[in-house]
Amino acid sequence: MKRIRQILSTLEGRLIGLFVLTSFIIFFANVMLFSSLNTAMNQIDQVFSSNVDILQVQTYLNDTQAELTNYLNTNSSAALQNFYESESRYSSTLSEIEILSNDSNIQADMENIRHLSDGYLTLCQEMLSAKRGRNVQRYRENYDQAAAYCSYLQSYLYSLNQLQLQSNSTSYISLRQSFGTLEGFSVFILVMVIVLNLVICFLTVRTSLAPMRDLVDEAGEIGRGNLEVPALPVRSSDEIGIVTTAFNEMVVSMRGYIKKLRESMELENQMKEKELLMDAHLKEAQLKYLQAQINPHFLFNTLNAGAQLAMMEDARSTYRYLQNVAAFFRSKTNRDEQVSSLADEIRLVDNYIYIINVRFSGSIRYEKNIDEDLVHVTIPSMTLQPIVENAVNHGVRDIDWPAVITLCVYRTGDSITVSVRDNGIGMQEEQIEEILSGKPHPRKKGDETNGVGLSNVVNRLQLFYDRKDVFDITSAGTGKGTEVLLFLPMPQQS
Numbered sequence: 001m002k003r004i005r006q007i008l009s010t011l012e013g014r015l016i017g018l019f020v021l022t023s024f025i026i027f028f029a030n031v032m033l034f035s036s037l038n039t040a041m042n043q044i045d046q047v048f049s050s051n052v053d054i055l056q057v058q059t060y061l062n063d064t065q066a067e068l069t070n071y072l073n074t075n076s077s078a079a080l081q082n083f084y085e086s087e088s089r090y091s092s093t094l095s096e097i098e099i100l101s102n103d104s105n106i107q108a109d110m111e112n113i114r115h116l117s118d119g120y121l122t123l124c125q126e127m128l129s130a131k132r133g134r135n136v137q138r139y140r141e142n143y144d145q146a147a148a149y150c151s152y153l154q155s156y157l158y159s160l161n162q163l164q165l166q167s168n169s170t171s172y173i174s175l176r177q178s179f180g181t182l183e184g185f186s187v188f189i190l191v192m193v194i195v196l197n198l199v200i201c202f203l204t205v206r207t208s209l210a211p212m213r214d215l216v217d218e219a220g221e222i223g224r225g226n227l228e229v230p231a232l233p234v235r236s237s238d239e240i241g242i243v244t245t246a247f248n249e250m251v252v253s254m255r256g257y258i259k260k261l262r263e264s265m266e267l268e269n270q271m272k273e274k275e276l277l278m279d280a281h282l283k284e285a286q287l288k289y290l291q292a293q294i295n296p297h298f299l300f301n302t303l304n305a306g307a308q309l310a311m312m313e314d315a316r317s318t319y320r321y322l323q324n325v326a327a328f329f330r331s332k333t334n335r336d337e338q339v340s341s342l343a344d345e346i347r348l349v350d351n352y353i354y355i356i357n358v359r360f361s362g363s364i365r366y367e368k369n370i371d372e373d374l375v376h377v378t379i380p381s382m383t384l385q386p387i388v389e390n391a392v393n394h395g396v397r398d399i400d401w402p403a404v405i406t407l408c409v410y411r412t413g414d415s416i417t418v419s420v421r422d423n424g425i426g427m428q429e430e431q432i433e434e435i436l437s438g439k440p441h442p443r444k445k446g447d448e449t450n451g452v453g454l455s456n457v458v459n460r461l462q463l464f465y466d467r468k469d470v471f472d473i474t475s476a477g478t479g480k481g482t483e484v485l486l487f488l489p490m491p492q493q494s
Contacts, residue, residue, distance in 0.1 A: 021200070026193055053097045054161040058154065060090035065150045068124060072131065072143060080128075087121065103167055109160040113153060120149035214244075222251065339464075342409065342418070342488075343375040345384040349407060352385050356392055364396060369408040374416045377491055380464045386457055387420045387484050395424025395482055411490075418486040427475040427482050435473060454484070465489060 067083035094117055097110075123146040130139035231248045346368075353366040388405060396403035401423070408419040435454045454473075461470045465488075472485040 025197060030190075032189075051161055051165050053093065054157055054164060057090065057094050057097065058157045058161075060086060060093055061150060061153055061157070064090050064124075065147065068127070068143070068146065072127075072139070075131075083124075087124070091117075091121065103163060106160060106163045106167065109156050109163065113156045113160060116149055116153050116156065120146055120153060123149060218251075222254075338381060339378050340381040341375065342377050342379055342384075342416075345379060345381070346370065346375060346407065346409075348382075348385045349388050352388060353405070364392065364403045364405060367404065367406045369406070369410070371410050374409050374411060377416060377488055379486075379488060380460045383457055383461065383486070384418070384420070387454065390454055391420055391422040391424065391482065391484070395422040395426075397424075399424055412487070414490050416488040416490060418488065419483060421481065421483040423481040426478050426480050427473065428478075432473045432475065436471065461486065 063086040064083065067079060067086050071079040071083055094114070123142050127139045127142035127146060130136075130142060231251070234244050234248075350366075353364065357364055357366070384407075388407070391405055396405065404423045406419070406421045408417075408421070410417055410419075436458060458471045462468055470487050472487070473482065474485070475482045
């Protein structure tokens, strides 16, 4: 999952980088085109700006002359003020005119206009001085000369405007042609940028997604059961290349695994036919065999002890003893019932401990800690008594300290735990492992047990509950006793 996220992150980074790159290219191309077009438009706008300025100078010159005449006629301060304003606009506008043409006629006309303008303004000032000095003859002469200068200026300004218009028309035509060429070139550049952008996008996406497409196609073939697909070529050393290599190795491993699995299944099928024929008979025979074993030595010794007790004590004690013996052997010899309740198994253990204590003069202290709410569960018959018998014969019989056997039943989580603990000689780890593995042990000559050993109990419990974790043995070491634990599943509530 982590590798898939890395691949997706790589593809995402590439696509984002591609988008940024192509966007930058288009943006840069558009900026360059817009800059060129804007420059051309500014040049076209500036072509006729000089003509506009010349016309504006003509207008301001006429206004100046008209206000001068009005002042001479009215002698009002408002007319004088209007004259000065018109004169200022005329002078400033004339000084701001820029003639970019190299035509000598245009340059000569512009020079004459500037000289005549200086003379005209000088005559206007002299006329105003003569007017204020009430020198009528002088200011009339100055006025006539100023009017003549104004007429000459108008003629020169008109001539300059015509010449400048002809020059600007030629420049305008040239700029229009250049603008058309620039417009076509801009469209060409924009188309080329778009084509280049599409090519870059196509190649990048194809390069990035082609290996993934091959992986998807080959995975689909494998999903349909075709494992004979060719190995994918590794085109790069990035995350996609690593995944492709891992995919090829996985296909090879799957082929080997399928081959071994088929061979194993063929062998298993051959053996399973024989196992199925034996399994049912084996389980039934094993259960029958385990319950059918009764040790004649134990029966003889038990009856002999009863006879001796009958001679030594009164009939009441003998009756109680024989009752326990009868109950014990009645449970042992009942072959019709494969299962019994935990309560019946505990009563059988009680009978057994009573008989053993009679035989060995009460040398075994028997303790119980039973949760009565748990004793109604069903377990395989003849389960607890062989465990207690094993604790007596192999745990506490030959010890030099007081013998104690404790039987406990309690709840542990969702199971019932049955514990048989003794304080005898203990068990070695090797013995515990052999018993837990279910290996049967051959009986020794003179052995007084009933033949149902712990290994058989283990096998029966595992068969009955169809699970392995139903039995355990613990021992702290030599002389520290042994505890046998049964883990019985809690019955389902109906």
